Amino acid sequence: MRYKDYYETLGVPRSATGEEIKRAYRKLARRYHPDVSDEANAEERFKEVQEAYEVLKDPDKRSAYDRLGSDWRQHEDFTPPPGWNAGPGHGDAGFADARDFGDFFESIFGAAAGERRRGQGFRMRGEDHSVKVRIPLEDAFAGNTRRFTFSMPALDERGEVRESKRSIDVTIPKGVVEGQHIRLAAQGGEGFGGGPAGDLLLEIEFEPHPRFHAIGRDIHLDLPIAPWEAALGARVTVPTLGGRVELNVPAGSQSGRKLRLQGRGLPGKTPGDQYVVLRIVVPEPRDDAQKALYREMAEKMAFDPRAGLGI
C-alpha cells in the first residue's frame, strides 16, 4: 500500500493552519471538480483532494495522520503495525457522502468507517457516469448501431473500487449532433443502501473527418477548384454525406467564397446545410509550353493583385 502525502496533495506545508488548509482545499476543489474541469483525470484528482481535506481538516484525524512521521520516505510501501486500526474514526466519522477513499485511508481510520460509508445506515442514488464517445460523421448522418468499450469504475465483492471493462451496443439515432448526450438509464454507478443506480451518459463527439467538418448541424467542406473554373464559372461534382451533388461555381469567384447546399447537412427537424468553401489551386507549369501560357496570360491580363496595398 502506498503512503499518501496529504499535505502535498493540497500543496500546503505540514505546519499549515486550519485556515490555510481550508483555503487550499476550496481552490483545488473548484479547479478539479469533474463538472468544471476539462482534464481527463479530474475526478481522480478531485477525490484525492477530498480525501486529503477530510483528514487534515479534523484536528484528531490530522494528528493521527501526522504520527506516521514526517521523516517518511516516499515510494516506500507502508505496512501498518498491528493494532493500528484502533485510531479515531470508529465513533463519529462524520462521513456524509459515500466516497471511496481506499486502502490507505482505511488503514488509519478503520474499516468501520469504510463499512459505514458503503451503505449501512443511509440510502443514496448511484453516481451518474459520463463518458465521451467518438463516432464517425457518417453514423451521425445515417444512424448506426455501434459497440462501445470503455473502462468504468465498479465495486467488486469486497466493496473495493476496481476498473472494469464494459461493452455496450448502442443505437445511434440519425441526426445526432456533437455535444448531445445519450442517456442509458440505470447503467451508471450502483446505488448505495438500496438506492437506485445512476445513469450512463454518452457524450457524442465526432471523429475528425478527412473532408468534412461539422459545426452544429451544418457540414463544411473545402473544395479545390482550378483558376479557370473560378474565372469562367463551372459545374462541378461535390461530395456530401448523402452522396454526390452537382454545384455551379459562379464566374468570377475568389478563394474563400462560400456556397450553400441547402439541407445537405445533418438531418433533423430543421436539417443542416452543407457549406462549400472554394479554394483556388494554381497548377504548377510542368514544361516550357505551360510556362509560356502563364506568361501570355500575365501580359494579356495586365493584372496587379497588390494594387490596393499602397506600395
Add this chain to the structure above:
Amino acid sequence: MAGPRSPQRALLDDATVLSLAEFCRAGDVSVEIVVEMVEQGVIEPQGRQRADWRFSGAALRQARRALRLRRDLGLNWPGVALSLSLLEELTELRRRHRALLRRLDL
C-alpha cells in the same frame, strides 16, 4: 437487463420529457428542491402550472450537476445558476475551438 449483445435503446437526452413527479424520481430529489431550482433559473420546464411542467433530459442533467456543485463546492443557488450557464458556454466554446484548431492543422 439487456446484455452487451442487444443494442441499448438510445434515448437522445433532448427528446426525453418528464413530468414533475417523474423528474423527482429520476433525479432522486424532493419537489421542494425542484421548485427551488426552477425559481432560481437553474432549470426551465415547459408549461406554466406545476401540473403542466415538463422537463427535458437536459434539465435532468443540469439538476444533477447543480446538486453536485452545491454538495461539493458549497455554492449557493445564485452561484450554481451562474456557474451552470458559464460552464455551458465554456463547453461549447472549447468544442468549437478544438474543431477550428483541427481545421487549421494546428
